[in-house]
Amino acid sequence: MTLFDPPAPLAERLRPRTLAEVVGQRHLLGPGKPLTRTLASKRLGSFILWGPPGVGKTTLARLMAAEVDAHFIALSAVSAGVKDVREATVEAERLRGRGQKTILFLDEIHRFNKAQQDALLPHVESGLLTLIGATTENPSFEVNPALRSRARTLVLEALTPEDVRGLLERALSDSRGLPNVTAEPEALDLLARLADGDARRALSTLEVASTLAEPITPEAVTEAFGRHLPQMDKGGEDFYNLISALHKSVRASHVDASLYWLARMIEGGADSLYVARRIVRMAAEDIGLADPQALRLAVAARDTAEFLGSPEGDLALAQAVVYLALAPKSNSVYTAWKAALSAVREGESLAVPLHLRNAPTALMRSQGYGQSYAYYFDDPSGSFAQDYLPHGVALDLYSPNGEGWEDRMAERWRKLREAHGEAPEGT
Known part of the structure; x- marks a missing residue:
């Protein structure tokens, strides 16, 4: 190092020399x-x-x-x-x-x-x-x-604001740091909070702020820090944790938390269209038939986000998130669909009953395709009396146990199962 070389950054100068000096x-x-x-x-x-x-x-x-x-x-x-x-x-x-x-x-x-x-x-x-x-x-x-x-x-855990503040105080007293600089207590409190547990960022900001004001003021800290962007690795675990927090907050009908996690993602630089696709998934998975309009609104929000881009289109995502959080909830279709897929994957590929088969040609009709099919509008009772599953297959997939519109439809579902000769669960 020569006389003309710049000094090392403050964070490097204050790097702990012993384990006892490690913060946090x-x-x-x-x-x-x-x-x-x-x-x-x-x-x-x-x-x-x-x-x-x-x-x-x-x-x-x-x-x-x-x-x-x-x-x-x-x-x-x-x-x-x-x-x-x-x-x-x-x-x-x-x-x-x-x-x-x-x-x-x-x-x-x-x-x-x-x-x-x-x-x-x-x-x-x-x-x-x-x-x-x-x-x-x-x-x-x-x-x-x-x-x-x-x-x-x-x-390793992020440093607490108390840890960061202690480190800032050390920087102002240590001979390797900024011993001739002073700071207002409010400025140190602000920087300790803004640093998000990042010691390097806190010390770098303190060093810049020391060139802007003496003593260092909260205004100098704000200017030195720049815009506060929440930490988020767009391809890492934090990103998926935020999406998970958003989804679970919507599911629990917590409107403020839903908006908060959405804002964290958008401010952190998440792709608005990715977030929009996840919102559409929430509408289908957790609201479902409790409010059939939810899926339409989510798709409309996705289209708006694509059409307007960010930040204008982000408001449509916020609208959708609030709507979904407030909406009645049902995962009955989601559960039924998973059960249907499981039944298909784990069961035999049984033949479609003859009366349900398509019969566009005379040869097919001669083989019994479509024969004895009872068309609902001609013969409602006959329609209900015929089988709609392969011979010997009995399924109980869909169970309306949600809120809102689905709750109102539960009685109709019970009557339909009775009409089909099925005994609804619990009867």
């Missing part, structure tokens, strides 16, 4: 906690560190290597490949000859494809490399099962 992760690093006990034993196995951005995955990996006196090789799966892994193994072989262990830290391990992850297996299994992988994605989906079975997964 008390479930792993407190007295008697799992990682503390492992490091005390000096027998460190391979790990996958799974957690949101800015919680110290890289820092923790470096400190773990230092605790067990291991050589530390850091790679990023964004730019590294099998060649880099091969070079790391060569270096590890050389150091093993001197009695030194090697830890390979692979940041964003989920970006390695299956073949690249498989290239790590023999070296991890032999103990040549102790692997510490870091990922923001669920390892269950993104890391090969064979590699997961050889590496213990540690879940």
